[in-house]
Amino acid sequence: MELPSGAVGWPVSWIVHPCAEGGEQIWFCRSFSGEGRTVVGQIEMAVGGGAVLYVNGYNVTTDVPIPVSGVWRPSSAGEETTVVVKRYDVTRYLRPDTNVVAVWCAPEARLSLVFSGLRVTHGGRRAEPFAHTTDATWLCRTCGSCISPDGREMVDGRETQEELRTGRLEVIKWQNAREIAPTLEHGKMMAVVPQRSSVRVGHVYDCCLTEADAGRLTYSCGRGFRGRIRVTLRGMRRGDLLDIGGMGYVCSGESDEQAVMRFTEYVGDSIIVSGGTALTPDKVQSVEAICLEEYFNSSWMY
Secondary structure: OOOOOOOOOOOOOOOEEHHHHHOEEEEEEEEEOOOEEEEEEEEEEEOOEEEEEEEOEOOOOOOOOOOOOOOOOOOOOOOOOOEEEEEEEOHOOOOEEEEEEEEEEEEOEEEEEEEEEEEEEEOOOOOEEEEEOOOOOOOEEEEEEEEOOOOOOOEOOOOOOOHHHHOOOOOOOOEOEEEOOOOHHHOEEEEEEOOOEEEEEEEEEEEEEEEEEOOEEEEEEEEEEEEEEEEEEEEOOOOEEEEEEEEEOOOOOOOOOOEEEOOOOEEEEEEEEOOOOOOOOOEEEEEEEEEEEEEEOOOOOO
């Protein structure tokens, strides 16, 4: 399916969570039963904000979601109202029986997607095309994370997305998505071009503890950076609330857990991790500064 650059229309319905509040991060997913071996498969996807695409538990998104804080914006990103349709070759991730497609969206959790390809049936004697689009048969759920109105990311480590990565869904936790008709308020649609600027991880720096007060730890990166923060914790209690460089994090209580910024970014040369008296230096195993960089992406198909 070809979508000309600058096209106003996009012939696929949008879906949203039926009752999620603004800023909540949403999972959308659907299981597709196959009737033969898929020899070619692709996904074309349009989202209102950032998104990560999974197929049968594999992250097939080629780039880091662009931070929504407004500090980072690639030179080629275009107008605020432009929604880019991205295309991914997912052939290598497909199974002959059942395939699970899942998308993690934030902060504007609305999705429009086409899953299509070519499947060999009847004992390999015939190749038939197939196409699935987003509609009310898709399932959705909140994931315990959100973007606050002031751009702060809140993450609940007690909510796990393991079922999305393994493809074994606990359907009772999900509900049907609500289908909405595309309108002009969704902005201008634009097909992704083969060569464009994208965002990726440039460097990962280990940060050193420089100051420790009661419930407040300061880590130095040794240099200024803009990107994301990843903190590895051990021995925190379930439900403990931390502030990690402005990101709110609710601890899962697992023996080892990671708090990671997904859709926002941090700018600075030091990171403050604060919480109650339960927070001590021995419970923070590592603090990493993940630097993002803009690069010239030659293709979204790989």
